[in-house]
Amino acid sequence: MTDVGVALLVQAVMTTPWVIPRAPGLPEATLTAYLLTTLTVVPLVWRRRAPVAVLCAILVTQGVYGLAVDGPGQTLPYNGLVALYTVAALSPAPKRQITGALVFAVVFPSVALNTGEARELVFSLIVFAAAYAMGRLTHTRQAYTAAVEDRAAQLEQANRIEAEQATARERARIAREMHDIPSHAVSIMIVQAEAGPVAVRSAPERAEAAFDSISETGRDAMVQLRRMLGVMREGEPADGRTDAPREPQPGPAALPALVERVARSGLDVGYETTGRAVPLPLDTGAAVYRIVQEALTNVVKHAAARVVFVRLAYGPDALDITVTDDGRGPVTGTAPSGGHGLIGIRERAAAHDGTARSGPGPGGKGFEVHVTLPLGQYQ
CATH class of the missing domain: 3.30.565.10 (Histidine kinase-like ATPase, C-terminal domain)
Structure with a gap:
């Protein structure tokens, strides 16, 4: 349910260009372009089950969108950022590092096909690096929380024993x-x-x-x-008096x-x-x-x-x-x-x-x- 909610949220954000009136001269917001945009968001439903596969699917569908449809663009590649964050948070080191390197490599031709401006390139590299870093921080926090909980469970078991x-x-x-x-x-x-x-x-x-x-x-x-x-009595009367003798046990x-x-x-x-x-x-x-x-x-x-x-x-x-x-x-x-x-x-x-x-x-x-x-x- 969490992944479905994330996908719906990303879809809502990416729907903005289709509900806000557009200035003359901008690409037309067609239904075909909207459906193809939705197709780039759907894989997020399975992002935690197969993070790398979901990221690859999103990159492929976004490439198809950019080459086949002259539709409105997005302020940020929201679905790609969420997918990269998930890869950084959940994938093992070799797979995570290789996938991250490929994503950053794809940024360069993507920017070249879009505006080709250095400002867009720097901005894209920063936001993708931030998504990757947030994923790693989440992984570290979850690992620390799990270690603390495991330690607490061990202490509880040791105390019980x-x-x-x-x-x-x-x-x-x-x-x-x-x-x-x-x-x-x-x-x-x-x-x-x-x-x-x-x-x-x-x-x-x-x-x-x-x-x-x-x-x-x-x-x-x-x-x-x-x-x-x-x-052996567990308690004493409220006034502190008791019939039990207070002398120590006999000794030598x-x-x-x-x-x-x-x-x-x-x-x-x-x-x-x-x-x-x-x-x-x-x-x-x-x-x-x-x-x-x-x-x-x-x-x-x-x-x-x-x-x-x-x-x-x-x-x-x-x-x-x-x-x-x-x-x-x-x-x-x-x-x-x-x-x-x-x-x-x-x-x-x-x-x-x-x-x-x-x-x-x-x-x-x-x-x-x-x-x-x-x-x-x-x-």
Whole structure:
């Protein structure tokens, strides 16, 4: 439709000599001359489909008009200028350059057959050069616009991929938190509850301590779950108040309390810190706590161990976390956790550029979880 509109506009402009009264002595504006003029405009309908062919057709029909009909001329070769503009804007370089050179070569004999004046020659060369230059500017602008749009599309796709990856990482992080907190608390509570009836008959004071431990563990789990759910909320009340606790997640400083709670389940739990401790960022400290918590949870649930030892060794460049027990190790094939605990430990270590390995303990006895977190950036 655009090309048809351009052709109609050019036809309207070129109709001017046939509707304006002409001075005596000028060539007569006949119907035959008008129809032949229209024939030079019709090819513009296909100018963007075949620019070079349209330009050639226009040049040929204009030549026929000039040689066969003594009709009124035009102020400007409008149809030829539009065709040359289209060639410059749409055609590939070799075809565009050759066609442009031929058009400029045709200008000279055309002027010679018309007036032969230098003024007409210079004017014709200028207007055709301007049409060619406008076509090239249009091509450059369209190429730039396409490049900008392509770049915007690539950025949008990259942002979408990054958002999807961030969502996946956040889902994995939430899954680890949801696994670690209830799993640890429930494991301790189950062990204490199973020991409770026996202790009621043989040692009532131990039964009371077991029930107190169950209560404390449950409350601690609820506090941590409430904290995590509060962080996950999308918004807060208008007055800015919220029921979600604002305390940071537990870090290495909370490990002694964790060890004490696990020891109440009947395990002999040892804890040791070596080297010069350095302050850790909140997320790294929380990772240290969760790694130890999950390792101890695995011991309680699967190891059937009597003794477990936790060691944090601060070195010059790294923190080594070791949890060793004298049990049989996690039975991932039948364990309710499906082995997700060890996977979570590896994921937490990897999130902080660390490494994690697990396997038989020293001398092939028991089970050991060993995690190394780099500390060079915190020194």
